Amino acid sequence: xxxxxGVEQATCIIVLLATQDSRSPLASDHISARLDVSPSYLKxxxxxxxxxxxxxxxxxxxxxxxxxxxxxxxxxxxxxxxMEGEISIFSDNGLLxxxxxxxxxxxxxxxxxxxxxxxxxxxxxDYFSKFTVADLLKKSxxxxxxxxxxxxxxxLKDFLKxxxxxxxxD
Amino acid sequence: xxxxxGVEQATCIIVLLATQDSRSPLASDHISARLDVSPSYLKxxxxxxxxxxxxxxxxxxxxxxxxxxxxxxxxxxxxxxxMEGEISIFSDNGLLxxxxxxxxxxxxxxxxxxxxxxxxxxxxxDYFSKFTVADLLKKSxxxxxxxxxxxxxxxLKDFLKxxxxxxxxD
DNA sequence: GATGGCCTACTCGGATAATGCATGTCCGAGTATCAGCGG
DNA sequence: CCGCTGATACTCGGACATGCATTATCCGAGTAGGCCATC
Numbered sequence: 001x002x003x004x005x006g007v008e009q010a011t012c013i014i015v016l017l018a019t020q021d022s023r024s025p026l027a028s029d030h031i032s033a034r035l036d037v038s039p040s041y042l043k044x045x046x047x048x049x050x051x052x053x054x055x056x057x058x059x060x061x062x063x064x065x066x067x068x069x070x071x072x073x074x075x076x077x078x079x080x081x082x083m084e085g086e087i088s089i090f091s092d093n094g095l096l097x098x099x100x101x102x103x104x105x106x107x108x109x110x111x112x113x114x115x116x117x118x119x120x121x122x123x124x125x126d127y128f129s130k131f132t133v134a135d136l137l138k139k140s141x142x143x144x145x146x147x148x149x150x151x152x153x154x155x156l157k158d159f160l161k162x163x164x165x166x167x168x169x170d
Numbered sequence: 171x172x173x174x175x176g177v178e179q180a181t182c183i184i185v186l187l188a189t190q191d192s193r194s195p196l197a198s199d200h201i202s203a204r205l206d207v208s209p210s211y212l213k214x215x216x217x218x219x220x221x222x223x224x225x226x227x228x229x230x231x232x233x234x235x236x237x238x239x240x241x242x243x244x245x246x247x248x249x250x251x252x253m254e255g256e257i258s259i260f261s262d263n264g265l266l267x268x269x270x271x272x273x274x275x276x277x278x279x280x281x282x283x284x285x286x287x288x289x290x291x292x293x294x295x296d297y298f299s300k301f302t303v304a305d306l307l308k309k310s311x312x313x314x315x316x317x318x319x320x321x322x323x324x325x326l327k328d329f330l331k332x333x334x335x336x337x338x339x340d
Numbered sequence: 341g342a343t344g345g346c347c348t349a350c351t352c353g354g355a356t357a358a359t360g361c362a363t364g365t366c367c368g369a370g371t372a373t374c375a376g377c378g379g
Numbered sequence: 380c381c382g383c384t385g386a387t388a389c390t391c392g393g394a395c396a397t398g399c400a401t402t403a404t405c406c407g408a409g410t411a412g413g414c415c416a417t418c
Contacts, residue, residue: 001254003171004362005261012269015279019269027390035268040365047392060372063390076286084171091175098205099182099189109185109306116246116301123297124290131286136279174401197351210404217353230411233351 006083009037010045014079014133017055018071025057025064045083052082071134077125079133087124090117176253179207180215184249184303187225188241195227195234215253222252241304247295249303257294260287 012035020026028046032039046065049055056068067074081087096110182205190196198216202209216235219225226238237244251257266280 001171001173001250001257001259002261003259005263006362008261008263008265011283012265015266015269025390029390034271035265037265038364041363043391044364044393050391057391058372059370059390059392061374061387061389062372065391080171087171089171089173091172091178093175093178095178095182095205095207096185099185101204108308112306112308113181120294120297123293127290127293136282138278138282176401195351199351208403211402213352214354214403220352227352228411229351229353229409231348231350231413232411235352 001089003080004084006045006048007080009035009042010049010079010083011076013042013045013049014054014067014071014074015136017065017067018133018137023066024062025066027064030064048082049079052078054078054082071137072132074133075129076131076133077128080128087121089120089124090114092117171259173250174254176215176218177250179205179212180219180249180253181246183212183215183219184224184237184241184244185306187235187237188303188307193236194232195236197234200234218252219249222248224248224252241307242302244303245299246301246303247298250298257291259290259294260284262287 013031016031016034017026028043029039031046032042035042046055046057050057050065053068054074055065057063057065077087092114096113100109183201186201186204187196198213199209201216202212205212216225216227220227220235224238224244225235227233227235247257262284266283270279
């Protein structure tokens with residue numbers, strides 16, 4: 001229940017690239033020196049960001065990395081998923097079905113639990129997709145611009161309701 | 171960004187103890203056989219649950235484990251925190267301050283990021299504290315009983331607003 | 341027959357290895373630059 | 380003087396070790412229950 005330290009590093013990299021307003025790409029060694037982290041490991045992280053499409057790499061002399069999008073278009077969720085893959089906090093080994101083997105409570109409990117964690121995933125995705133790198137760069141942020149405070153959004157609520165509705169039909 | 175498989179196992183243990191309505195304690199070997207998991211490792215998990223105060227252990231002959239509370243009083247958050255300690259998804263090594271060293275954006279960005287992840291922690295805590303083991307046991311769950319659908323709760327919102335207000339005063 | 345003590349078998353409990361994944365490192369593949377040469 | 384060609388130095392890129400946390404295991408400490416000797 002902890003996201004890897006690579007996420008922190010990746011975030012810093014993106015921020016650093018965003019604050020460098022020069023259009024020339026930044027070499028990975030330059031970045032690692034700036035952040036005072038291992039050059040080798042940083043390259044590994046850079047690669048993940050490239051694969052995810054957040055930054056672009058320029059090979060050859062005077063090469064380096066640049067942002068692939070504007071800071072407004074890079075969400076926290078993208079950074080996290082670039083490093084860790086899709087968010088899926090619950091490791092389901094189907095163990096719960098055995099706990100319910102007595103049959104009294106059928107598989108309803110399993111469904112409920114799965115929905116709960118599925119919901120947790122969506123909560124996190126929703127949350128992190130709301131803030132962008134640009135939010136971090138604003139010098140003074142007004143309250144209305146605060147990331148992810150739209151608690152009245154109903155997408156998740158509807159999703160769960162639908163799920164449960166189907167179960168209720170049994 | 172994944173909670174350990176121990177959480178799944180712990181959840182199953184609690185469910186199993188809850189469904190056993192006999193008042194006599196259940197031996198750990200019995201539980202491990204029932205769930206088909208390693209007896210040794212299960213004991214380690216049991217110990218964590220005991221320390222957290224979710225189950226009580228009875229030593230000696232015919233001993234075993236029983237729930238320390240009623241299923242209604244055991245929340246998902248308690249189970250998770252029993253296994254993994256307090257939820258803290260972001261590993262802060264203070265790296266971001268270096269990314270902002272250019273001074274242009276001051277430490278405002280650091281504050282924003284910390285608030286975001288602090289908020290994520292609270293969202294998860296709030297979410298998991300809303301569902302109880304009893305929710306899993308209900309044979310047919312009505313929509314109004316769904317755990318954690320109170321999206322209009324304002325505790326987190328207020329928290330973040332307060333935080334940002336203080337920053338805005340600078 | 342009742343009672344006290346002892347012994348045993350069973351339980352949990354903590355110290356001790358093995359595994360898996362994130363972390364960290366190294367060397368090879370590829371390309372833009374630049375110098376030199378020829379036209 | 381201009382254009383081509385080759386070497387070169389720099390970049391990224393992926394294969395290879397290391398460390399730590401979770402997972403898994405074993406043996407020891409402690410207790411409730413039963414058995415037996417004694418009163």
